[in-house]
Amino acid sequence: MNPKLSPPISRSLALAILFGLLAVLYLGVAQPLIDSYAATRSSVSELQDTLERYRRAAHDLGPRQAELAALKQHRSAQEGFLEGANDTLLAVQIQNRIKTLADASHAELRSSQVLPPQEEGKLRRISVRGQVTTTLAGAQRLFYGLEAATPLLFIDNVDLRARPADLRDRASTGVSDTIDLQFDVFGYARGGK
Secondary structure, eight states: OOOOOOHHHHHHHHHHHHHHHHHHHIIIIIHHHHHHHHHHHHHHHHHHHHHHHHHHHHHHHHHHHHHHHHHHHHHHHHTTSBOOSSHHHHHHHHHHHHHHHHHHTTOEEEEEEEEEEEEETTEEEEEEEEEEEEEHHHHHHHHHHHHHSSSOOEEEEEEEEEOOOOHHHHHHTSOOOEEEEEEEEEEEEEOOO
């Protein structure tokens, strides 16, 4: 038994099936292709922008490399050396560094004395003698700070003496952790013979 549908219902049903197939074809085939095309077009646009930035960077590369080479040459020529108009100003730089680091290390800077400069080939050795009262930990921080930064400074002639324990230290441990420290700090400046 085949029920017969009226012609308007069968046309409507045929159109519904046709539209359903078209929708499935569109959503299953055409829409992914359209989305893929849009994504590819967007990617191509981004890549073209990136390529243009790289071209501009490549155009600026020569002058930038020349500038970098000049800066490196100047820096390597001056790096590590004391710079100043005269030996007194160079010694003041060292004294200031000792004072700053002593304050940061909670050390008492008792004195600093500028030693006579010495010629060592094409360099001048600028030296300062410092006398500090501190702890062992403070001395370590002080020495590290002097030798770890630029301009390069070197420590020599270190004399370390334990201070006699005061009453508070004697009562608790019998030992004082305070030390008297004397040392020479020197750096080099260009311009010797």
